Every structure is written in C-alpha cells, then in structure tokens.
Amino acid sequence: METRLCTLTTELSSILDDHSKLLDKVSDREKALATLHPLATDNQSATQNLQAGVQQLEDKAEDIEGRSQRGNVCVLGLAEAVEGQDPSRTWSPGSGPSNQHQSSPLLLFGEASPCVRLPPLRGSSAPQAGKTSTL
Numbered sequence: 001m002e003t004r005l006c007t008l009t010t011e012l013s014s015i016l017d018d019h020s021k022l023l024d025k026v027s028d029r030e031k032a033l034a035t036l037h038p039l040a041t042d043n044q045s046a047t048q049n050l051q052a053g054v055q056q057l058e059d060k061a062e063d064i065e066g067r068s069q070r071g072n073v074c075v076l077g078l079a080e081a082v083e084g085q086d087p088s089r090t091w092s093p094g095s096g097p098s099n100q101h102q103s104s105p106l107l108l109f110g111e112a113s114p115c116v117r118l119p120p121l122r123g124s125s126a127p128q129a130g131k132t133s134t135l
Helices: 001-068
Strands: 073-076 106-109 115-117
Touching: none
Parallel strands: none
Antiparallel strands: 073 106, 106 115
C-alpha cells in the first residue's frame, strides 16, 4: 500500500509540474497577446485610412481622366480647310458654302465616348433620319 501511495504521489507531482509549465506558457502567450492587440488595432485603423485614401485617389484620377478627355474631339468626314476664313460662321449646322460638304461629319469624343453625327452644312444634302444628334 505504501508503494502504491508513493507511486501516486510521484505521478501527481509530475502532473502538477506539467500543469505549472502549461500555466507559464499560457501566461507568456497572454502577455504577448496583450502587447500585440493594440498593434493589430492600430494596423486595422491605418489600413482603413489607407483604403479611404486610395479610393479618393482613384476618384480623383477618374475625374482628371474625364476632364482631360473632354477636349479630345476627332472629326471624321470633314474635308481639310472646309471652314474657310471664318470657321465660326461657316462651320456650324445650317451655315457655310453649299457644295463643300456632302455628308454630315462624325465627331468622336475621347476613347469611350459615343459617336455623334452632326447635321450637314447649309446647302449640303439633308441628314438621314435618326442619324442627327444635337450637342
């Protein structure tokens, strides 16, 4: 009986030592977690601020790109020097020399803009139905 009691005491002592070591490890992990938690919170806040900044920069870049494309106008189907000496008088719908332009010119605005067909100059052939858009 005494040997049995001695064996149980030895086993219990071993279990208590293991338990003590585990408690020390848990305590160390809790200290490390307490140190890292504020850093993680700060990083999360910084990440959210950076994401908001990136979104603002993307919006700004899109706006700047849109503004830069507003002046990109390509006119197709209009002969060189059709406007003559006074472009504001001769190159507007319904005005200009009668035989310099036979079909309505096609305007392209930027890369992604739809095509707009202008009415022919004064005296040229009439525009086809559904093909004329006013600006």
